Amino acid sequence: ATAAAADDFPGRCSSSESGAMAKPRGVVEPSMVAVSVSEYVGEVSLAGYYQGEGVAQFRVGHKYSGGFKEGKMYGAGRYEWVDGIVYEGEFRDNVAEGHGRYSWPDGSVYVGQVSKGLRHGTGIQTFSGSATVYEGQWVTGMRHGQGRLSFDGEGIAYYQGGWASDKKSGAGKMVYASGNWYDGDWVADVKHGAGKMAWVVSGEVYTGTWVSGAPSGEGEHVWERSGEKEDGAWFNTRNQYKGGFKDGARSGRGVFLYATGAKYEGQWTDNFKHREGVYTFEDGSVFKGSFANDRAVIEEHGAPFGPTKHLKLDVDDLIDEELEARSLTTINLDHLLLRYNSELRGIYRKHAVAAAEAVGAMPATPGKAVPLSIPGFIALMRLSGVAAPDLTVARIATAMLPAWITPPALPPPGDNSEGADGAAAAAAA
Numbered sequence: 283a284t285a286a287a288a289d290d291f292p293g294r295c296s297s298s299e300s301g302a303m304a305k306p307r308g309v310v311e312p313s314m315v316a317v318s319v320s321e322y323v324g325e326v327s328l329a330g331y332y333q334g335e336g337v338a339q340f341r342v343g344h345k346y347s348g349g350f351k352e353g354k355m356y357g358a359g360r361y362e363w364v365d366g367i368v369y370e371g372e373f374r375d376n377v378a379e380g381h382g383r384y385s386w387p388d389g390s391v392y393v394g395q396v397s398k399g400l401r402h403g404t405g406i407q408t409f410s411g412s413a414t415v416y417e418g419q420w421v422t423g424m425r426h427g428q429g430r431l432s433f434d435g436e437g438i439a440y441y442q443g444g445w446a447s448d449k450k451s452g453a454g455k456m457v458y459a460s461g462n463w464y465d466g467d468w469v470a471d472v473k474h475g476a477g478k479m480a481w482v483v484s485g486e487v488y489t490g491t492w493v494s495g496a497p498s499g500e501g502e503h504v505w506e507r508s509g510e511k512e513d514g515a516w517f518n519t520r521n522q523y524k525g526g527f528k529d530g531a532r533s534g535r536g537v538f539l540y541a542t543g544a545k546y547e548g549q550w551t552d553n554f555k556h557r558e559g560v561y562t563f564e565d566g567s568v569f570k571g572s573f574a575n576d577r578a579v580i581e582e583h584g585a586p587f588g589p590t591k592h593l594k595l596d597v598d599d600l601i602d603e604e605l606e607a608r609s610l611t612t613i614n615l616d617h618l619l620l621r622y623n624s625e626l627r628g629i630y631r632k633h634a635v636a637a638a639e640a641v642g643a644m645p646a647t648p649g650k651a652v653p654l655s656i657p658g659f660i661a662l663m664r665l666s667g668v669a670a671p672d673l674t675v676a677r678i679a680t681a682m683l684p685a686w687i688t689p690p691a692l693p694p695p696g697d698n699s700e701g702a703d704g705a706a707a708a709a710a711a
Contacts, residue, residue, distance in 0.1 A: 318342065324350065348373065371396060386410070394420070424448035433459070444468065466492065496530035503532075505541075526550065548573065563589035630654060633662040 324336015331353035332338070338346045338355075348359020355361075355373040362368050371382020378399045384392040394405015400423035401407070407416045418429020425431075425445040433439040443454020450456075450468040457463045466477020473479075473492040480487045490501020497503070505521040525536015532538075532550040539545050548559020555561075555573040562568050567589045572579040578587035637658025638644045645652060654662070656679075663669045663678055 327352070369396075398422075418445065446470075490527065497527040498529060499527060500525070501527050503527075528552075561587070565589045629662070629666075633658045633665075637661065 372380030395403025419427030444452025467475025526534025
């Protein structure tokens with residue numbers, strides 16, 4: 283399955299920024315002031331410098347009104363460029379420096395710290411024709427450091443995290459208008475590094491490595507939907523893949539756990555099972571072999587690709603007679619035991635070998651099956667928690683007695699000292 287969402291693995295963003303950010307121009311250099319002022323109205327010092335409050339009109343059309351000190355713009359002032367850009371704020375030695383407000387003819391506005399005529403420090407930028415707002419750190423006119431970029435007035439869609447040279451970089455979280463989100467590493471506006479992304483509608487989550495906006499490397503992809511209604515039926519599903527990715531697709535070695543209980547472990551290419559792999563069916567039966575383009579390669583006279591039908595437990599007497607779908611319950615139990623067949627066999631062998639070694643009764647070929655002795659079985663019952671105050675070892679032994687020994691001859695009439703319970707209790711002891 284692939285992630286079907288408006289903002290999926292390639293990193294497409296449903297809430298993009300509104301155009302490129304215009305950079306404000308710096309004020310005129312000090313050496314230009316004396317030769318470019320066409321008209322000045324204001325206070326002058328005894329030495330002939332512009333001093334105090336005044337208004338300077340420049341030959342190129344720019345205009346400054348505000349404070350002067352020793353012939354230079356200084357203190358609070360307003361500078362208007364001929365193209366309509368306006369700066370209002372602090373000046374120092376003919377340069378915008380300190381705190382101020384830039385406004386552009388298209389309606390964009392910046393309010394915050396300024397250094398050498400550029401946005402520098404902490405500030406807020408609003409953009410023309412949209413609700414997009416950036417609030418955070420700046421360096422030489424570009425977003426750099428930590429900041430939050432909101433794409434709507436409600437704060438639903440936003441990016442918050444690191445920036446470098448006006449682009450998302452470092453650790454950051456992006457929440458899209460759809461509700462999907464990504465939390466992780468960025469490089470130059472692209473998801474790159476370790477990160478986690480969730481698709482809320484489809485219930486998908488990917489956690490792992492990203493390269494150039496797509497999952498690549500090791501990761502885990504989970505599909506989980508609960509209580510949804512589809513085709514008139516309620517269901518719970520959870521597919522899970524853990525392994526290699528390349529360009530957003532399963533690639534390399536990985537394990538896929540299906541919601542049905544099936545499992546595939548092996549090689550993948552472009553989301554397809556490809557080359558060697560092991561497929562475990564819902565009932566626990568296993569196919570081991572080659573795959574090509576998601577399909578098993580069946581060799582001549584080889585095993586078919588399908589579940590086996592060799593197990594049938596006789597547990598009817600253990601199931602409530604009034605329970606509906608008794609046959610389905612039996613099938614599900616068969617599947618459960620087969621699904622964990624390998625684990626059950628491993629537990630059995632562990633206790634069988636331990637009991638045999640304890641009495642020096644290991645067979646000549648220990649690689650083959652080792653019978654589980656009565657002491658081994660009792661130890662297994664105790665360690666697994668089957669034996670409990672309401673189900674003693676003696677009672678378990680009584681139930682298992684027919685499978686251990688040939689039923690003894692009936693004792694003489696009136697002699698009850700060595701009944702089945704006594705034999706079972708002796709065996710348990």
